Amino acid sequence: MDTNSFRALRVREEGGAFVREVEDCRLDELPAGDVVVRVYYSSLNYKDALSATGNRGVTRNYPHTPGIDAVGIVEQDDSGTLAPGTEVVVHAHDLGANVWGGFSERIRVPADWVMPLPTGLSMRTAAAYGTAGFTAAQSILELEENDVSPEAGQVLVTGASGGVGSIATAILAKLGYSVTAVSGKQEAAERLRGFGAAEVISRDEAVDGSSRPLLKSRWAGVIDTVGGPILATAVRATAHGGVVTACGNAASGDLPLTVYPFILRGVRLVGVDSAWIAEDRRRAIWKRLAGRWSVHEALESMLNETDLPGTEEWIVRMLEGGVQGRLLVRVAAS
Numbered sequence: 574m575d576t577n578s579f580r581a582l583r584v585r586e587e588g589g590a591f592v593r594e595v596e597d598c599r600l601d602e603l604p605a606g607d608v609v610v611r612v613y614y615s616s617l618n619y620k621d622a623l624s625a626t627g628n629r630g631v632t633r634n635y636p637h638t639p640g641i642d643a644v645g646i647v648e649q650d651d652s653g654t655l656a657p658g659t660e661v662v663v664h665a666h667d668l669g670a671n672v673w674g675g676f677s678e679r680i681r682v683p684a685d686w687v688m689p690l691p692t693g694l695s696m697r698t699a700a701a702y703g704t705a706g707f708t709a710a711q712s713i714l715e716l717e718e719n720d721v722s723p724e725a726g727q728v729l730v731t732g733a734s735g736g737v738g739s740i741a742t743a744i745l746a747k748l749g750y751s752v753t754a755v756s757g758k759q760e761a762a763e764r765l766r767g768f769g770a771a772e773v774i775s776r777d778e779a780v781d782g783s784s785r786p787l788l789k790s791r792w793a794g795v796i797d798t799v800g801g802p803i804l805a806t807a808v809r810a811t812a813h814g815g816v817v818t819a820c821g822n823a824a825s826g827d828l829p830l831t832v833y834p835f836i837l838r839g840v841r842l843v844g845v846d847s848a849w850i851a852e853d854r855r856r857a858i859w860k861r862l863a864g865r866w867s868v869h870e871a872l873e874s875m876l877n878e879t880d881l882p883g884t885e886e887w888i889v890r891m892l893e894g895g896v897q898g899r900l901l902v903r904v905a906a907s
């Protein structure tokens with residue numbers, strides 16, 4: 574077998590359209606970097622679906638290999654930091670966005686992008702959490718650090734049947750929070766209750782179309798993954814001193830709001846960016862996912878699986894908002 578050769582999903586622009594194919598590649602095609610990782614697992618996140626379909630806000634140049642998550646084994650480390658054979662997680666920074674990502678049997682990245690697999694997680698489970706699970710935990714940490722305790726009141730989770738939303742719901746419930754989940758999928762309600770949601774409401778119920786700048790105080794905290802009118806309504810219905818985290822734009826990048834929730838109720842809107850985060854904070858969040866905040870059982874029950882060629886059918890479905898839970902991508906043949 575040629576050890577320089579491996580398979581990767583390549584996205585190419587052809588005649589104005591973006592086409593995806595699993596291709597044979599060679600190590601010398603990979604970008605410069607210290608560490609070569611043999612990737613066993615990746616996962617499909619919303620950002621991957623955008624990158625795979627030519628969204629220039631995510632990926633500037635094509636051909637490109639998406640995959641913002643990569644979990645595998647170090648094959649070579651020119652920096653001398655990691656021994657060959659070390660199990661590692663690589664995510665965040667520019668992986669899969671503008672750097673050759675985890676939908677590939679090999680990646681080459683800077684050594685400081687590579688984190689040893691946290692104790693308590695298998696490679697498969699780490700990839701199943703992936704960026705979605707990490708972002709859910711990062712958002713919940715923001716609530717905790719801003720004094721939104723389980724006793725403070727109800728927490729709203731939007732886009733709840735998606736990856737970030739499902740994992741956030743399960744972790745919050747485990748920590749004792751009372752969760753109201755917003756989902757556009759009626760069929761997801763039972764599963765979300767199974768993850769511990771106290772209440773599931775529809776997207777219509779989560780949007781107030783009036784022009785009132787403030788609504789009845791309802792939420793002590795909000796984990797928003799969708800943006801737009803759902804996020805704006807949530808901010809207007811957040812109680813005094815409450816905290817709203819915003820990580821996504823699955824519905825819209827707009828935020829139609831006045832300043833009144835902020836100046837009359839002291840509501841705090843916290844942006845969550847999982848890509849560029851201090852390394853010690855990143856490791857602390859993974860430690861929580863591997864330990865006290867672990868929801869491995871819920872995670873397993875929300876997991877879909879595919880191999881590299883199988884990602885194709887999920888990409889479009891994800892952009893249409895049709896995916897429930899997480900999609901694990903088995904990358905390298907073991």
Ligand SMILES: NC(=O)c1ccc[n+]([C@@H]2O[C@H](COP(=O)([O-])OP(=O)(O)OC[C@H]3O[C@@H](n4cnc5c(N)ncnc54)[C@H](OP(=O)(O)O)[C@@H]3O)[C@@H](O)[C@H]2O)c1
Pocket residue numbers: 617618619620704705708731732733734735736737738755756757758761776798799803819820821822823824825845846847848891892893894895896897898
């Ligand atoms: N800032 C960061 O670092 C970071 C990290 C990870 C993810 N994100 C962002 O967070 C968002 C969620 O990511 P994900 O991986 O969880 O995606 P996902 O699995 O596709 O989930 C998104 C969910 O949003 C809801 N949704 C989709 N279209 C909608 C619409 N038009 N209106 C209202 N709700 C809609 C759907 O849930 P329901 O059907 O249940 O309503 C869908 O399942 C994405 O925007 C992603 O880019 C950001």
